[in-house]
Amino acid sequence: MSYSQGVGRETTEAKRLRAIEVLDRLGTEMPEVRIQLDYHTPLELLVAVILSAQCTDKRVNLVTPALFQRFPDARAYSSVKPELVEPYIQTCGLYRNKAKNIVAAAKALVAEHGGEVPRSRAALEKLPGVGRKTAGVVCIHLGGDAAFPVDTHVKRLAYRLGFTRQEDPDKVEEDLQALVPPERWMTGHQLLVWHGRRTCFARSPACERCVVAALCPRRGVKQARPTDADRART
Numbered sequence: 001m002s003y004s005q006g007v008g009r010e011t012t013e014a015k016r017l018r019a020i021e022v023l024d025r026l027g028t029e030m031p032e033v034r035i036q037l038d039y040h041t042p043l044e045l046l047v048a049v050i051l052s053a054q055c056t057d058k059r060v061n062l063v064t065p066a067l068f069q070r071f072p073d074a075r076a077y078s079s080v081k082p083e084l085v086e087p088y089i090q091t092c093g094l095y096r097n098k099a100k101n102i103v104a105a106a107k108a109l110v111a112e113h114g115g116e117v118p119r120s121r122a123a124l125e126k127l128p129g130v131g132r133k134t135a136g137v138v139c140i141h142l143g144g145d146a147a148f149p150v151d152t153h154v155k156r157l158a159y160r161l162g163f164t165r166q167e168d169p170d171k172v173e174e175d176l177q178a179l180v181p182p183e184r185w186m187t188g189h190q191l192l193v194w195h196g197r198r199t200c201f202a203r204s205p206a207c208e209r210c211v212v213a214a215l216c217p218r219r220g221v222k223q224a225r226p227t228d229a230d231r232a233r234t
């Protein structure tokens with residue numbers, strides 16, 4: 001299959017088929033793709049995803065062993081002031097805000113969910129500091145609500161591949177969900193994140209070694225759109 005038409009002339013069905021082909025090729029290239037954050041419990045996953053905002057997964061994984069040992073459950077976080085969490089995460093960036101959110105989220109988990117992490121995206125989004133993307137990532141890895149979370153990589157890839165023209169991540173997610181069957185949303189998210197990290201960089205993407213170049217209307221692009229700033233640290 002070769003993609004040579006302009007995105008504007010592509011039918012919805014052709015776009016769906018192309019999206020599936022993109023995921024098939026990326027899945028063949030990266031069959032073992034998985035979340036890079038280390039965690040053993042749903043709460044550890046939630047905290048790690050909160051910490052990963054504006055921070056690399058590698059750095060998060062460096063700080064979480066000591067953090068998780070000191071705060072083994074939601075009650076442990078909920079019983080301290082954020083200042084006690086800060087020293088454990090201060091290399092993660094925005095650490096004061098993250099500490100405040102983690103403690104506030106833990107208090108809400110204890111008060112409203114018996115200390116457990118809910119699997120509902122709506123319930124997760126009500127927790128302090130938990131946005132739609134974070135809630136979606138937690139959900140798909142805990143077997144909760146289906147989601148196609150949109151981070152900076154997914155947003156950039158969706159635009160370059162012609163799967164969306166939207167800026168709002170919620171609308172980008174809607175466009176992706178319309179193209180890809182729900183059972184592939186989780187791996188689709190992971191594959192696009194990894195392709196963004198390894199090949200389709202925000203600036204100077206490596207189109208010459210991209211396995212989906214033949215399916216991409218933006219192959220050869222040299223830089224992101226001005227609104228698609230390079231916030232990725234990896």
Ligand code: SF4
Nearest residue numbers: 200207210213216219
């Ligand atoms: S061809 Fe280039 S712009 Fe298109 S997905 Fe591949 S790396 Fe990204």
